Amino acid sequence: MSALAYFIPWTTYGSWLHGNERGSADPDHNQHDTPYLAHNKPRIEYERSELDHEAVVLDGSMRPIVAQAIANHCKHRLWTLHEIHVRTSHVHVVVSAPCEPEKPLREFKAWATRRLRQAELIDDDTRLWTRHGSTKHLFTEDALFRAVRYVREEQGEPLD
DSSP: OSSSSEEEEEEEEEEOOOOOTOOOOOTTOOOOOOOOOOHHHHHHHHHHHHHSSSOOOTTTTTHHHHHHHHHHHHHHHEEEEEEEEEOOEEEEEEEEEOOOOOHHHHHHHHHHHHHHHHTTOOOOOOBBBSSOOEEEEEEEEHHHHHHHHHHHHHHSOOOO
């Protein structure tokens, strides 16, 4: 059975470090239905010390550019964008695409980065995103509905 859509969230560089109280997944804690890493203050401090630069925060001028880049890319690829919400530290996208979800994730990040650099809102040497993201397959209409509702209604104020 192929997925109807994908729920693809990802974070900005340095905004969600392994060991933080919200939980995280690292290579040893990333299997389906396994617990996240527990809160671990020493690990957070270590992760922070390893950053190449400060954590990236998407401000009010950056967030619409990211959203528009993703929407335009979906239109170009003929993918169905069900919902998008760009926060200061992460992005949520619900999309239908005839490929594995890693491809949209990779391309969304690349095009958003390109557009922010063209707008001169980030430097060429700024790492904008974390290494990967989550790629949840949505197999039923109910799962798609719940993901869209979560992104639309449970992420705070939407962009104008």
